[in-house]
Amino acid sequence: MAEIVIKNVAKRFGSFTALHSIDLTIADQEFMVLLGASGCGKTTLLRIIAGLETPSQGEVWIGGRRVDHLPPRERGIAMVFQNYAVFPHLTVFENIAFGLRMKKLPQAEVDARVNRTAELMHIEQLLRRYSGQLSGGQRQRVAVARALAMEPDVILMDEPLSNLDALLRLEMRAELKGVLANSKTTTIYVTHDQVEAMSLADRISVMNGGKIVQAASPVEVYRNPAARFVGSFIGNPPMNFLPANRSAAGQWSVAGLDVPGPAAGDALEFAIRPEDLTVAAEGFAATARVVEPLGAHTLVTAEVGGQMFRAVLDSDLKVSPGDELRLSPKADRIRWFNRETGLAAG
Template sequence: MAEIVIKNVAKSFGSFKALHSVDMTISNQEFMVLLGASGCGKTTLLRIIAGLETPTQGEVWIGGRRVDHLPPRQRGIAMVFQNYAVFPHLTVFENIAFGLRMQKMDKAEVERRVTRTAELMHIEQLLKRYSGQLSGGQRQRVAVARALAMEPDVILMDEPLSNLDALLRLEMRAELKGVLADSKTTTIYVTHDQVEAMSLADRISVMNGGRIVQSDSPVEVYRNPAARFVGSFIGNPPMNFMEAKRTGTGRWRVGGIEIDGPQADRGTLEFAIRPEDVTRAEAGFAATARVVEPLGAHTLVTCEVGGKPFRAIIDSDDPIAPGDTMTLAPQPARVRWFDPETQTAISA
């Protein structure tokens, strides 16, 4: 069992507080993604779990054992870095075998593990090559194979695909998900790329300002953001936000129309809707198209609603040009509401 428990972990660098009392549990064999913008604390948290940073306060438990006082080699982990960290003077075989030989493992067992993990990562034909003869994608496969060969309880990955081109990232994402599921290894994966997070994760922990803002399944994080930050960070393009004012009838006035909403005990809320959750209709927001971006099956239209920018994704067969006016109706079930003071979600 390789459940990871983070208890009240904080980290300060001088007067700067990188992490604020983080609590989280990653289940055995779960693929957890830490997602957030640069500087949010995700890599610091990963390095604390790995033993490369010491927490200012708090505890780290792996497999029921407290490890925050142990060096990295005694934590039962392997790590894959952004820059691959593949040794250029060694062959692919020697790179994968490096950690195993450091443990003075039997030669036959080393060969078995290297061969097995090379086959898993589809690099068995490269075992005799040096890393300087490999492409970026091949070097990344070697780095992952080296980690898997250790048969660790936990694999930690720090933006491992960020140096690859878009097509190769797509290919590697699919491979990683399958290989790590087969290995039955608990995985923590750090990224700022929400597409990676959504496609890989069993669960996403969205971080901001050294705190975990929401930890949930990819679908739940996307459809039901717990905070305004999550709605604005997840999604490309992100959610639309508009001010909503309570009317005398108890409804809410948004973008020039009245709609039903929460029975909140205040006069102003924030209305939110994703660009794909509005449709052209006879009644709704009066919008003027400003920028039209064809995206293949769909068209992204940046409009003006009530003098403010508003994005809508419409079918590419539906003709629209800059300057055109249209009426956009929000799907009621997809509307979300936020408290403008606390920035947290409010149930409708």
């Protein structure tokens, strides 16, 4: 069992607080992604779990054992870094075997593990090459194989695909997900790339300002963001937001349109994802400003209530800059946020 429990963990660098009282439980064999913009604290949290940083307060437990006082080598973890960290003077075989030899495993066991993980990562034909002869994608496969060969309880991955080109990143994402699921390890993966997070994770912890804003499944954080920040960060393009006020009819007035909404509250914010809008006879009065054909869909940036508002429409619908149209929100996809706290309402 490799359940990870983070209890009230904070990290301060002088007067700057990088992490604020983090509480998070990651289940055995779960793939957890820490997602957020640069500086949000995700890498600091990963380094505390790894033992590369000491928390200013709080506890870290792995597999029922408190480890925040232990050095990295005693925590049962392996790490994969953004810069691969493979040794250029060693062959692929020697790179994968490095940690196993440090543990003084028998040569037969070393050979078996290296060959098994190399096959998993489809690099068995590269075992006699030096890392300087490899492409970036091949070096990343070596780094993952080296981590898997250690048969760790936990694998920690810090933006491991960010140095790869878009097509290779897509290929590696699918491969990583399958390999790590079969390895039955608990994985914590740090990224700022929401597509990586959505495609890989069992759960996503969205971080902002040193805090976890929401920890939930990819579908949940996308469809039911717990805070305005989550809605604005997840999605490309992100959610649209418009101020909402009580109307005379007891509904919510949003850019001149009456919309049914929560019973409580006085000043809320209406939110809708761009793909949850359709062109209809009734809806928000919109003026198209920018039209971007995207193949199957067209992204229209329009002006609604004096604000920019995006809609993802079917490409068969012909829209040109300057066109006046009505954008109707799908009622079951509308979300509401408190304008003061930024938290979900209703």
